[in-house]
Amino acid sequence: MKNLGININTTKNSGKNIINSLVKIIRSERKDINIKIFEDCNGIDCEQSCNLDIIISLGGDGTILNTARHVAKYNIPILGINMGHLGFLTQVESSKVDIAIKNLFNGEYTVEERSMIECSYSKFGEDKKINRCIGLNDIVLSKGFIERIVKYKIYINGRYYNTFTADGIIVSTATGSTAYSLSAGGPIVYPTLDTLMLTPMFSTNLGARTIVLDGSSNIIIEFPKNISDVVLSIDGQDWIKMDKTNMIDIHTAQNKCKLIKLNNNDYFDTLRKKIIYRVKECEGEDYESNKTC
Structure with missing residues (x-):
């Protein structure tokens, strides 16, 4: 080194x-x-x-x-x-x-490869110019401050999947499954798996649940052209107003994120202490008294 x-x-x-x-x-x-x-x-x-x-x-x-x-x-x-x-x-x-x-x-370490997520879109009248964004956790489409809930039409691998009238749609990687996706009711997925999770946010459809997809899947999300206040966020850090497009294409990125994992670190120990027991603590339980930890 x-x-x-x-x-x-x-x-x-x-x-x-x-x-x-x-x-x-x-x-x-x-x-x-x-x-x-x-x-x-x-x-x-x-x-x-x-x-x-x-x-x-x-x-x-x-x-x-x-x-x-x-x-x-x-x-x-x-x-x-x-x-x-x-x-x-x-x-x-x-x-x-x-x-x-x-x-x-x-x-005394190993290097874990984590799948990243990428989205692309073109603005109206600029079909030849492709805008691309990449993230480690998630890509989120959501309504802004003005709009009410939005109707999102979802296609997976070129086939129509479903339409959700919702506050937004979260598409996350396995790494991002313990972030915003988890808060929206998504599952915890082991972080090195090559998967994508699609989760509707506060949908009016009572049957709206997360779908877990193979990492090679291609997801297209369409929303009405007359909606002026839809926002795209990448890892909750970069925010882009989607007022000049009505469709985004989401897929696993070619690049991988390489995270160093020290040999004495245990994923499940971290999961218990920082996610599972943290929830119990917020609910008033004292996790330190749990005999399993």
Whole structure:
């Protein structure tokens, strides 16, 4: 390992104490390593980034999502260090950075490939210009502040599936199954599976449920042309007003997100502590007293 990048969420780095401490820990393990620091993904998608062996995402899950969208095309493995609130995607808590860095340089990790999701659309009168967006968690179509519920017509692999009158439609990856999709009633899917989940949001159809699809599936969502307040969101971070189109095409992206998984980390342990027991805690149960944990 010769070149290492660090992408930091600057809202978590008051006074730059955290980044300075991390660089010091890295230098103590490998003095001759080249370190490139990025702030809020600025400059991270330049051609020089393709020379990075690993990039450390310093923030929360949102920082990993943002990092993944920028570096997926370069196939750079990402190690997430949690300085945020939930930190489900991150591998390391900030209090254990020194141990994680040591494990990293000792090769005590594996690299998981996670499917990403891509959507494309053309604006009216610009059929030859294709707009593309890529995400790690999900692509969401939803009504804006003005519109009431919208009628979405769904086609899967060229065949008509269903029409939902709803607040929106969530299409998520397996990684995104524990994010917005879960909040809308979708299932938890093991994150390395190659699947897509389509979930209607607050539909008037009582039979509206999530459908789990093969990752090779192609999804087309149509909505009325006279709707001016439909919004497309990618990983809940990038927002695009869809007032000049009435159809989007969604499919699994060619690029994969590579996440570093340290050997001492267990997915099901993280799932229990940060998703399942967190729900119980919100419902008034004390999960620490659970004898199974």
